Amino acid sequence: MPGGPRQRGRYHHGDLAPALLDAGLDQLAAVGPARFSVAEVARGVGVSTAAPYRHFADRDGFLAAVAARAAERLADAVRAAATDDDPRERLAAAGGAYAAAVAERRVGFDVIFSPALRAARDPGLAEAGRALMELFLEPAREIAGDRALELTEQVVALAHGYATLDADGFLTADRVTDEPTAVRARRAARALIDGAAPS
Known part of the structure; x- marks a missing residue:
C-alpha cells in the first residue's frame, strides 16, 4: 500500500543493513548506548521492529556494529x-x-x-x-x-x-x-x- 515501508524511499531492496547502520548512528549520537533502541531505529527506517534481527543477532550485536561504523x-x-x-x-x-x-x-x-x-x-x-x-x-x-x-x-x-x-x-x-x-x-x-x- 502507498506509504508502506518499501515505498518510503529510505532504502533500496538489499540495502537494509547499511540503512539500519546509518539510522543507528543517528540514534546513537542522540541518545547514547544506554538508551539505544533497535525498535526506534527500525521504525525510523520504515521496517518492522523484527527486520534488524535478520542482519544482526541481537541488540548488542547491532549496537556494536553501529559503534564500529x-x-x-x-x-x-x-x-x-x-x-x-x-x-x-x-x-x-x-x-x-x-x-x-x-x-x-x-x-x-x-x-x-x-x-x-x-x-x-x-x-x-x-x-x-x-x-x-x-x-x-x-x-x-x-x-x-x-x-x-x-x-x-x-x-x-x-x-x-x-x-x-x-x-x-x-x-x-x-x-x-x-x-x-x-x-x-x-x-x-x-x-x-x-x-x-x-x-
Missing part, C-alpha cells in the same frame, strides 16, 4: 587530515579532525569505548577502535617514545573537550574567533604536543 568514519576523517611527514603536525591534525567530526556527529571515544559496548566483546568493534586509536598512537610514539600513551590521552582529551563544548554551543555562543573547531583544536593540540615533547 562510527569508529571507521572517525578514522577516515582523521586519516584524511593527518598526512604530514612531521609526527607532531600529524598528531595535531588528528586531534583537529577528531574534534570536528565529534562536534558534528557526537560519537567519539567516550561512546566507542563505553562500558556498555565493551561488555559486548564484539571483535569488529574492537578492531575498529584499535585502528582509530593507532592513528593517534603512531605519531605519538615517534614524538614521545614510551610516553606515547600519555601524550595520546592528553591530545584526545583536549580534542574531545573542544568537540563537546562546540557541539553544546559553548564555543559558538560568544566566540572569540570565527575559526572552525578543527583549526582551534589542532592549534591547541600542537601547543600541547610541543610542550610535552622532548626538545
Whole structure:
C-alpha cells in the first residue's frame, strides 16, 4: 500500500543493513548506548521492529556494529587530515579532525569505548577502535617514545573537550574567533604536543 515501508524511499531492496547502520548512528549520537533502541531505529527506517534481527543477532550485536561504523568514519576523517611527514603536525591534525567530526556527529571515544559496548566483546568493534586509536598512537610514539600513551590521552582529551563544548554551543555562543573547531583544536593540540615533547 502507498506509504508502506518499501515505498518510503529510505532504502533500496538489499540495502537494509547499511540503512539500519546509518539510522543507528543517528540514534546513537542522540541518545547514547544506554538508551539505544533497535525498535526506534527500525521504525525510523520504515521496517518492522523484527527486520534488524535478520542482519544482526541481537541488540548488542547491532549496537556494536553501529559503534564500529562510527569508529571507521572517525578514522577516515582523521586519516584524511593527518598526512604530514612531521609526527607532531600529524598528531595535531588528528586531534583537529577528531574534534570536528565529534562536534558534528557526537560519537567519539567516550561512546566507542563505553562500558556498555565493551561488555559486548564484539571483535569488529574492537578492531575498529584499535585502528582509530593507532592513528593517534603512531605519531605519538615517534614524538614521545614510551610516553606515547600519555601524550595520546592528553591530545584526545583536549580534542574531545573542544568537540563537546562546540557541539553544546559553548564555543559558538560568544566566540572569540570565527575559526572552525578543527583549526582551534589542532592549534591547541600542537601547543600541547610541543610542550610535552622532548626538545
